[in-house]
Amino acid sequence: MLRKLHLAGAAYFYRARSLSLALGLAPSVLWLAVFYFGSLLALIATAFWRCQGPVVIKTLSLYNFERLVTQPLWRLILGRTLLYAVLVGLTDALLALPLAFFLVFVCAPRLRGVLLAFTIAPLWANYLLRAYSWKMVLGTSGVLNTFLMNLGVIGHPVSSLVYSPFSVYIALVHVWLPFAVLPMVAVLERIPHPLLEASEDLGARAWQQIRRVILPLAAPGITAGFFYSFSLTMGDFVTPNLLGSGSQFMGNVIANQFGVNYCPPMGAALAAPLLLTLVVLIGVVARRGVFEAL
C-alpha cells in the first residue's frame, strides 16, 4: 500500500517535472524555432533560387554556389574577411588580457567596478559613432595628422591613414574590444584566491603562476574573447564601408545583395560560407566550456 502510494507520488512528481520543464523551455524554444531557425532555413532555401537581371527565378538550382566556387573574387573576399577576423580576434584577446589582469588582480573591487564601467562605456556611444570616430582621429585633417605635423614628425598630412586597411583594422579592434574584456574579467574573477596563494606558497614564480595556474583556468574566457571579436568582425559590414578603401568584405557583399544590387538569392548563398565557418569554429571551441564564460 505504502509502496504503491510512493510510486504514485513519484510518478506525479515525474510528470510535474517534465511538465514544468516543458513549460519553462517552451517560450524560448518556440521563439527560436520559428524566428531564428525557421528564418535560417528560409535563407538557405533562398540560396537555391537565382536572379536574372532584377527578376528572382524561383526554381531550385545550384547556380549561385557554382559562381561562388568558380569566381575567384568570392574566395578573395572570404579570405580577406577571415584574415581580418583572425587578426582582430587575436589583437583583441591580446589587448584584453593585460586590462583584465589589471582590473581583477591589481584594482580594489570598488575601483574595479568603476574602471569596468569605463571599459564598456564606449558601448554606450553608438556603434556607428564609435567606428566613425576613427575618421575624426585618422582623417587627413584629423587629430593624429595635425598632432604629428605640430610635432614636426611629418611635413604634410598622411592621407593614407584613413580609408585604408589600417583604419578598418584599428576601428574593428576598438569597436569589439569591450566584448573581449568582459568574458576575461568574468573567468579571472572566478579563480579562487586560495589557489593563487597555494601556488605562491609552493614557490611558483610570478610567470610560472600565470602560465601554470591562471592561464589554464582563464582559457575559456580568452577563447570566448577571441571568438566574440572574430565572429563580430566576420559579420561586420559598416566599418569597412565607412573607413575602408573600397575593399569588399563578406558582410558588405551580402548587405549589397540584399540592398543596392538587389539579388537576395546570391546574398543568401554568400551567407552560407559565413555561417559554415562560424558553426564549425563554434564546434571546435564549444568543448572547452567557452559558453560558461560568455
Next chain:
Amino acid sequence: MKRLWPLWTILGLLVLIFLQLPSVVVILYAFADMSNYVWPIPAYTLHWFTRMFQDADVLRAVTNTAIVAVVSSLLAACVGMSAALTFYRYRFRGRYALQFVILMPLLLPGILTGVALVSMLSRLGVPLSLLTLVIGHTTFLTAQFFNNTLGQLRLLPRNIEEAALDLGATQFQVLSRVLFPLLKMGLMASLVLALTMSIDEIAVTFFLTGRELTLPMWILGRIRLGVDLPLINAVGVVMLLVSIVGVGLTWSRLYKSPWSR
C-alpha cells in the same frame, strides 16, 4: 604575482586610454562650430544641440528606437529568464546542446539574423515594420538575457533553495520570495544592458527597419550625406549621457550582484 603589478597597471591603463580616446574626440566635435571634422576645432558652440531638439527626424528616430528597445527587452526578459530558470533547476538530456542553440543568435553575427529574417518575412509576404524589428531584436536579446540570468543564478548558493523548500515553501514561493529578490538587481542590470544593445544594434536593424526611421539608420544616412556632421556627434553625446545616467543608477549594485564574493 605582486611583482608584475606595475606591468599590468601600465599595460591595462594604456588599453583603457585606447578605448576612451575616440569617445573624447566624438564628444569634443559635438561642440565644434563648423560643419565637418577638422582639427583643431576653431570655436565651440551649443548650436548642434539646439538644432537636434528641433529636428523632426531625430525626434522620430529616437521615439522609434526607444519603442523597439523597450518592447523587445521586456519580451526577451520573459522568454530568456524562463529558459534560464529551467536550466538552473533541472538537469536533462541535451542540456548542453540546447544551451548552445539558445545562444546562437548571440554567437553568430547579427547580419545572419538580419538577412535570414528578411528572407523568411519576404517569403511569407510580411511587410517590414517596427514589429519585424522587434522580432529581430528580441531574438538576440533573448540569448543575452538567458546568458546573464544563468550566470547570476550559478553564483547563488545552491542550498538557499533547498533551505526554503525544507522550511515548507512551495516551488512558486521559492521563485517569488527567494530567487527573484536575490536576482532583482541582476535583472535590472540585464535589462539596462539589453536596452543599450538594442539601441546600439545596427546589423539586424539595417535589414529589418524597412521604411521606418530608427536612430542607427538616421546616423548612417547623415554620415553618407556628409554635411553638418557634428549634429551626429551631438545626438551621440545625448545618447551617451542617457546611458550613463541609466547605467550609473544600476551600476554599483549591478556590479556587486553578479560577481561579489
